[in-house]
Amino acid sequence: MTAITPDNITVPRKLPEGGKTNLVGLTREQMRETLIAAGTPERQARMRVGQLWQWIYQKGVTDFSVMTNLAKDYRALLAEKFTISRPEIVTRQVSSDGTRKYLLRIQGGHEVETVYIPEDDRGTLCISSQVGCTLTCSFCHTGTQKLVRNLTPAEIVGQILVARDDLGEWPKPGRHPKDETRLLSNIVLMGMGEPLYNFDNVRDAMKIAMDAEGISLSRRRITLSTSGVVPEIPRAGAEIGCMLAISFHATTDEVRDRLVPINKRWNIEALLNALRAYPKLSNSERITFEYVMLKGINDSDEDARRLVRLIEGIPAKINLIPFNEWPGAPYERSSNNRIRAFADIIYKAGYASPIRTPRGEDIMAACGQLKSATERARKSRAQIEAEIRR
């Protein structure tokens, strides 16, 4: 595993625009302090934060001049010192199945991808937490890209704002933002990066996503996916409280070491112990186990039975993901029959075992295919294979 620790990577808070501070992504307390430092009277600051949050996150406003419940002079002051900025859209691709993939440019010229997946009963935005990933899961395209840096809270929340702009989802007069028909109703942290290696920024961004004056999504509509950063799992429960998905992918340490190398640091047993202690676990708040189906590697009946034994007692759903191929990938997708047989064993043991339909394959938007076009530092197939054998 790479030795880079992303925790101390410098995170820029200011955007280049004339040195103005971006108000997007600041916690309530940070924004309060920022407004006071800019001359807002202390006794008004808390109320101003609430008003600004509603303009920014519920109405999608980017221009201070339209904030009619603020005095004209105050709007001018805000405009002089601050911006309300989002990442810039470089490309926007729409798949034949309606999936939308955005390539976004962030400060420093880096690029990240965000994917919107419409379904009958929901619209899910798959967001990225890092540029690239320090982990090197051998079946994942993002894992072949070097980590450039952690995303800031503004860049994480900004992905939601960009998608809402594009979906035209800002309330029309008389329409309440909590409308069940919301186009963007769910968030999954399943894009590029390992969210638990960018914990603080992901937490601050998700707090804005869950806040009633922010994006206002229920914590049960937000799912954080981790490859298994065991020490951060209790913090995710305590400080974010969202739903959890685990990239499990194997039923023995030997195979998991090869597929998800972080397993060498925290093995299956350590991971399962952390999951058993995750707060609020119940049949209505289950943990999702993601399991990528790789031909001849992890897809036998014996694997399915072992999986059932391992997770015994954990309220869980097993999401089977047919492997999405990418150029140079050292694996193949299991056959449909094999996936169905595997799903059947799990289902008969009492667990939901949905097979994830790959979405947006024609635009390389499916799970594990994300990798920004500017990052050409892809490892060779030989390098990946050497890592697997290690």
Ligand code: SAH
């Ligand atoms: N880093 C986090 C979140 C991003 S990956 C994590 O690993 O959990 C989102 C999901 O897609 C993970 O379960 C990941 O294992 C899976 N995935 C990665 N590459 C894939 C591929 N080529 N085909 C199918 N699923 C893949």
Ligand code: SF4
């Ligand atoms: Fe990183 Fe997740 Fe891909 Fe593993 S599967 S390399 S943790 S993005």
